[in-house]
Amino acid sequence: MSQDSNSIPAIRADRLCLTFDSNDGPVHALKDVDLTIEKGDFVSFIGPSGCGKTTLLRVIADLEHPTGGAISVNGKTPEEARLAGAYGYVFQAPALLAWRTIERNIGLPLEIMGISRAEQAERVKRTLELVGLDGFGRKFPWQLSGGMQQRASIARALAFDAELLLMDEPFGALDEIVRDHLNEQLLQLWKKTGKTICFVTHSIPEAVYLSTRIVVMSPRPGRVTDIIESDLPAERPLDIRESKRFLEIAQRVRNGLREGHSYD
Amino acid sequence: MTGFQRTIATLGGLAAAAALVIAFIGSGEAGIALLAASLVLALAGMRHHFSLWPQARVDLVASLGGMALLLSRLDGDMPTASWPLLIACWLFGWLAVEKTMAARNLPKALSSVLSLAVPVFFGAWIIFAWEVLTIGLQIPTVLLPPPSMIAVRFAESTSILWADFQQTVIKAALSGYILGCGSAFMVAILIDRVPFLQRGLLPVGNFVSALPIVGIAPIMVMWFGFDWQSKAAVVVVMTFFPMLVNTVAGLQATQAMERDLLRTYASSYFQLLIKLRLPTAAPFIFNALKINSTLALIGAIVAEFFGTPIVGLGFRISTEVGRMNVDMVWAEIVVAALAGSLSYGLLSLLERQVTFWHPSNRRKTP
Ligand SMILES: Nc1ncnc2c1ncn2[C@@H]1O[C@H](COP(=O)(O)OP(=O)(O)O)[C@@H](O)[C@H]1O
Ligand SMILES: [Mg+2]
Numbered sequence: 001m002s003q004d005s006n007s008i009p010a011i012r013a014d015r016l017c018l019t020f021d022s023n024d025g026p027v028h029a030l031k032d033v034d035l036t037i038e039k040g041d042f043v044s045f046i047g048p049s050g051c052g053k054t055t056l057l058r059v060i061a062d063l064e065h066p067t068g069g070a071i072s073v074n075g076k077t078p079e080e081a082r083l084a085g086a087y088g089y090v091f092q093a094p095a096l097l098a099w100r101t102i103e104r105n106i107g108l109p110l111e112i113m114g115i116s117r118a119e120q121a122e123r124v125k126r127t128l129e130l131v132g133l134d135g136f137g138r139k140f141p142w143q144l145s146g147g148m149q150q151r152a153s154i155a156r157a158l159a160f161d162a163e164l165l166l167m168d169e170p171f172g173a174l175d176e177i178v179r180d181h182l183n184e185q186l187l188q189l190w191k192k193t194g195k196t197i198c199f200v201t202h203s204i205p206e207a208v209y210l211s212t213r214i215v216v217m218s219p220r221p222g223r224v225t226d227i228i229e230s231d232l233p234a235e236r237p238l239d240i241r242e243s244k245r246f247l248e249i250a251q252r253v254r255n256g257l258r259e260g261h262s263y264d
Numbered sequence: 265m266t267g268f269q270r271t272i273a274t275l276g277g278l279a280a281a282a283a284l285v286i287a288f289i290g291s292g293e294a295g296i297a298l299l300a301a302s303l304v305l306a307l308a309g310m311r312h313h314f315s316l317w318p319q320a321r322v323d324l325v326a327s328l329g330g331m332a333l334l335l336s337r338l339d340g341d342m343p344t345a346s347w348p349l350l351i352a353c354w355l356f357g358w359l360a361v362e363k364t365m366a367a368r369n370l371p372k373a374l375s376s377v378l379s380l381a382v383p384v385f386f387g388a389w390i391i392f393a394w395e396v397l398t399i400g401l402q403i404p405t406v407l408l409p410p411p412s413m414i415a416v417r418f419a420e421s422t423s424i425l426w427a428d429f430q431q432t433v434i435k436a437a438l439s440g441y442i443l444g445c446g447s448a449f450m451v452a453i454l455i456d457r458v459p460f461l462q463r464g465l466l467p468v469g470n471f472v473s474a475l476p477i478v479g480i481a482p483i484m485v486m487w488f489g490f491d492w493q494s495k496a497a498v499v500v501v502m503t504f505f506p507m508l509v510n511t512v513a514g515l516q517a518t519q520a521m522e523r524d525l526l527r528t529y530a531s532s533y534f535q536l537l538i539k540l541r542l543p544t545a546a547p548f549i550f551n552a553l554k555i556n557s558t559l560a561l562i563g564a565i566v567a568e569f570f571g572t573p574i575v576g577l578g579f580r581i582s583t584e585v586g587r588m589n590v591d592m593v594w595a596e597i598v599v600a601a602l603a604g605s606l607s608y609g610l611l612s613l614l615e616r617q618v619t620f621w622h623p624s625n626r627r628k629t630p
Contacts, residue, residue: 063524082530089528095521098621099543108539112529142626 008075010164010196011037011060017068018055028221029055032069035215035224037198039163042190044207045200045215046253052222053200054092057166060198061089073164085113087164088157092172094149096141096156103128103137106156113160127155130189147178151185158189165197171206180238183209187236204257205241208232208250216256226256269362270312273323276355277309279348287345298345301333305352320363327356331392338395340402350396357389409591417591418598424580425599432577433603435492437564440499445556447500448507449549453537456515466512469505477502481567490571498567503556510552514545547622550615557607561600 018030029052037043045053058064059071062078073081081087088109096105103124110120128134131151141149150170157165171179187210190197201207207214208230216226230249232240240246265273283302308326311317330353334346361382370378391411397403398410405413418425455461481498488494518541526536568578577596584592616625 058524061528063527082528085530087528089525091521091525093521095519095525097522097540097543099619109529112526112531112535112539140621142621142623 008039009036009072010039010041011035011071011073011198013056013069013071015069016056016059016066016071018052018059018064019067030059030066031221031223033222033224035227037196037213039196040194041213042197042211043199043213043215044211045198045217046202046204046207047217047222047257048219049202050222051217051219053217054168055222056217057089057168057198057200061087061166085109085160086162087166088160088162090150090154090157090165090167090170092169094141094146094153096149096152098141101138101140102133102144102152105141105152106137106159109156109160115160123159123161127159130158130192131155132185147174147182150174151182154186158193163195165195167197168200169202170199172201179206184238186210191234204250204253207253208246209236209238209241214249214253216253218257218259225259226252228252228256265312265318265363266366269359269366272355272359272362273309273312276352276359277306277312279352279355280305280309283345283348283352286348287343290343290345295337295343297333298337298343298349301330302345302349302352305330305349305356308356309352318363320360320367323356323363324360327353327360330356334396335392338399340399342400346396346400350393354389354393357385361385406588406590409594413591414594414598418595421592421595425595427575428577428580428596429599429603431492431573431575432495432564432568433561433599436495436567436576437499437560437603439492440496440564441503441556441560443496444500444503444560445507445553448504448552449511452508452511452515456512462512466509469508472501473505475501477563477566478570481570484567485571490573492576495564495567495572495576499560499563502559502563506555506559507549507552510548511545514548515541517548518544547615547619547624550611550619554608554611554615557611558604561604561607565600 013033013035016030016033016035017028020027020029033052033056045056047053055064059066060073060078062082071078074086076084076086096102097108100108106124106127107120110123115123124137125134128137131154133148133151133155136144136148136152141152144152150173154167154170157167171182174182183206186197189195199207199210211230214228214230215224216228217223218225228249232245232249280302284299284306287299287302305326308323311322330349334350334353337346364378365382394408395410395412398405398408451465455465477498480501481494484494484497484501488497522540522544523536526540531539565576565578565581568576569582572579577600580596581593584590584596619625
């Protein structure tokens with residue numbers, strides 16, 4: 001990759017607005033969002049529900065069209081980026097197809113992108129190992145636990161090796177123990193692959209534990225109220241969450257969330 | 265043994281005891297074999313109170329033995345004791361099935377054999393009771409011929425039945441079914457892309473499916489002639505809209521998240537259709553295929569009442585009824601019933617293969 005393309009931010013939003021028309025009048029899901037995400041960042045989006053986190057991710061993924069402002073993904077429009085397979089998207093639910101085995105679910109994007117069978121098999125095997133699901137490839141989604149299904153959906157987003165990973169509360173429906181485990185694994189994976197990750201959550205510890213930057217958002221209208229840089233070391237065992245620095249950052253996030261609320 | 269099973273056993277024993285008493289009072293008329301059978305069944309009922317040989321096969325053997333005896337003495341002048349004995353046989357057969365079904369941890373192979381054997385046994389019992397009642401009570405054959413008479417007629421007329429089967433089931437029903445379901449499937453995929461057609465065509469569809477077949481059939485005969493083509497046309501009309509409506513509904517059954525997922529892969533319309541929407545629609549489509557298999561048969565048979573060459577299930581039924589040849593009518597009904605259940609069964613089997621993943625078909629260990 002050339003020096004030049006490295007300096008292009010993974011995502012750049014400039015006074016981004018999105019207004020939904022609903023029966024009770026317009027809903028300002030996003031209002032004047034300015035944001036730059038560099039390549040290799042792990043960015044968390046945190047905020048109360050309804051503050052536009054999902055909407056922002058969907059705009060980046062070209063699943064929703066902004067009504068104002070500008071946004072670029074890898075220097076391209078979201079549509080160009082989507083057509084180029086620039087990102088993998090992990091939804092709030094696993095969204096695995098019930099009639100396909102885990103293997104074939106993970107291979108689905110590869111199939112659609114027209115990658116050869118041999119290459120498909122090789123990549124599926126690699127990503128299955130990456131998320132710790134080797135041996136489960138021949139199972140059907142409904143034969144696995146919720147945590148395993150969500151890991152399979154992460155494997156699917158990783159399978160085609162996009163530089164950018166968009167994750168919308170991927171662990172929201174899982175219990176605390178499974179969640180801790182998957183957080184650890186996700187962090188490992190990020191370090192191993194050097195991907196850019198946008199991660200939506202409404203858990204403060206999760207956001208602080210995972211991120212290099214935390215984007216705090218607030219609702220009505222949905223906007224960014226604070227961006228917090230985290231200087232936690234790259235090596236983060238789970239018990240870093242009891243450290244003084246961690247708690248300080250968490251406190252800042254909490255304050256940011258509270259300020260956002262005092263608005264209304 | 266559950267309380268329910270004990271109740272059946274007691275009732276069965278009582279019925280057999282009643283047969284025994286009646287046989288005694290009737291002095292000689294019943295015969296020694298009937299006396300013995302009643303005694304055996306009465307004892308079989310009593311044994312449950314002493315927990316002797318509780319196995320289901322004892323009840324089964326008792327029941328089958330009684331049935332064999334009744335069959336061997338079947339005529340229009342059966343001793344009164346036969347009737348309580350018939351009830352006792354029925355109750356013991358039921359008890360045997362009850363016990364077997366209630367048994368847990370059956371080996372897998374056995375339980376799958378049983379799932380087939382129970383309906384067969386049940387069907388055999390109905391035929392048996394039908395035979396005994398029609399002959400024993402001397403019911404006029406015009407009202408209801410005994411199964412043995414139907415079977416004889418069936419065996420004697422296989423060539424006619426085969427010709428009728430070919431005419432009505434293969435030529436009319438099957439070709440109409442394939443044409444109706446196939447074209448409805450294509451149209452469903454087309455109108456799925458054009459919302460205007462959906463709004464326009466589906467209400468018309470509901471209207472057409474509400475049209476009575478007795479109205480359509482004569483018109484189709486005028487349009488397409490007397491032979492099977494007009495019957496196939498009736499079948500097309502009858503099967504088209506159930507398939508259309510179900511397929512359209514199935515194509516719309518995908519979840520927004522799954523559609524978004526494929527959108528993030530930049531999938532084309534056809535990829536979306538083949539990899540997501542058609543598999544999601546499969547359970548809906550099979551529903552229509554199953555409903556239509558029955559509709560097609562009804563349509564093809566009834567349509568023949570309105571003009572036909574001198575062959576076909578519907579033609580034969582209407583003419584033989586006129587000649588009071590009720591056994592032939594029943595033989596034709598048997599053909600129709602066999603064809604109907606066979607196609608329905610095959611479709612169900614295929615459905616389970618294709619939509620194994622659907623919550624209603626899931627097995628935890630495939
Ligand atoms: N398709 C839509 N139509 C109308 N309003 C929507 C739509 N999607 C989201 N919204 C509204 O936009 C706001 C932001 O939603 P969302 O981005 O889902 O919030 P979050 O993910 O932070 O909980 C909410 O008020 C929500 O009701
Ligand atoms: Mg959300």
